[in-house]
Amino acid sequence: MTDKQPANNLTEQVMARLSADIRGGRLAPGARLPTEQALTTELGVSRTVVREAVAALRADGLIVTRRGSGAYVADPAAGPFRIAAPRTTSLDDILDVMELRLSVEVEAAAFAAERASRRHVAAIRAAWQSIETALKRGEGAVAEDFAFHRAIAEATGNSQFPRFLAYLGSHVIPRQSVRLSVDTPAERRTYLARIQHEHSRIVAAISDGDVTEARRAMREHLTRSLDRYRALARGKKNGRR
Amino acid sequence: MTDKQPANNLTEQVMARLSADIRGGRLAPGARLPTEQALTTELGVSRTVVREAVAALRADGLIVTRRGSGAYVADPAAGPFRIAAPRTTSLDDILDVMELRLSVEVEAAAFAAERASRRHVAAIRAAWQSIETALKRGEGAVAEDFAFHRAIAEATGNSQFPRFLAYLGSHVIPRQSVRLSVDTPAERRTYLARIQHEHSRIVAAISDGDVTEARRAMREHLTRSLDRYRALARGKKNGRR
DNA sequence: ATCAATAAAATTGTCTGACAACTTGTCGGG
């Protein structure tokens, strides 16, 4: 199920072992782990290795240690937060993540329309202009597109939105360039022009402070690209739900 | 800015220091960290502490180590995935996270209305019923409420939604019980009754497959609780934007 | 016999020193 490269360093081996014990349920939340000495004898490694593995798992939020008492399996709810599986990026997974992105961005546009400052609006406009010049130069403008969405997220005044987008973008956007279903340059150009037109409507809504329209425009914009991926997924291998 | 409890264990102090250096940009991605020996002398701790801190940061995906060469700041895009800050949970941070949650849940309700199976609808109805019985017993039903929202997230057919909610819920919901602005039991009862009424409208919309109404009902439901928190935050110490 | 204070044992946290495994740069010889 998981990746099993031999992991030439012992610490990772011990980490994998303990992690598997915890996630596999052999060690229930709140249960106490074997003592460091017990682990050294059982696994045949030095205490240094055991301690480093424990420190790593503690950083992961899987366990907590109490001096003089022992190490305990942490409540999984208290753990940090991992969103998507980075390794297994199947096409379906990407679609799922894109839906999550749509959800966040639609509301981000609404919040931006509600409370964007003049500087924020100016930044969004500048990002739009950057796409425009890139398109006139005949480029794809994927980086500029991402910057545009990022500018909107920052205009919400809520730092969670840009952070969320930055993470999702780094994992979803790169795939976008892998395979575009549009073939001829002419088709591609009209497609990009339409995208940019959708962008302009989003800008207008945010600039006007029209919350409802901002939501609508952003949803339409993202739904369209989502549908293109859905079609692609269905074409490649149809199935699922 | 951040929380500065003395952190009685040195490892966390060193971790915090290095983590701040990396996130603060003083150490660019790809840059090499000081050697362990340099850190021991500079920070005045033993090599054991430094190594455990490095092991923890490596588990966090912030750095990578190469034997014989050194430790390097990892490319953040390659790093696993972290969304929000778990430690620094100020009231403003909670509000920001709640807005993110609203964004996701509104669209989750829409997706649920669009493609929930009969079993999913039944599960949502059952969760609603659980709240009902808990309320009749005079309980707060926070766990049941969370289960209700979770059932909706699962009805989307997109595994990212329940996962996202599970994380956010574990960090946001617990605070809900910390301090409720409603004082008298009567007020509390009417409040809970209204919440449950809002729930019923969400259930009806999803059951009918009415996407727009599902969005509207969920947004109204969450906006209301968000507004209550906003008022609470403003009452405690007004400021910010 | 019950309970409280004390002592002992157990456990994690930190320090020190050492050696192995690996990487990188240097230097000499071809």
Add this chain to the structure above:
DNA sequence: CCCGACAAGTTGTCAGACAATTTTATTGAT
């Protein structure tokens, strides 16, 4: 100029010791 051997530097692992803290056992008084 290229290339191999060598040396220095760095991380990985091991071993032992002591400190700080918690848990358990012992002991004593009531």
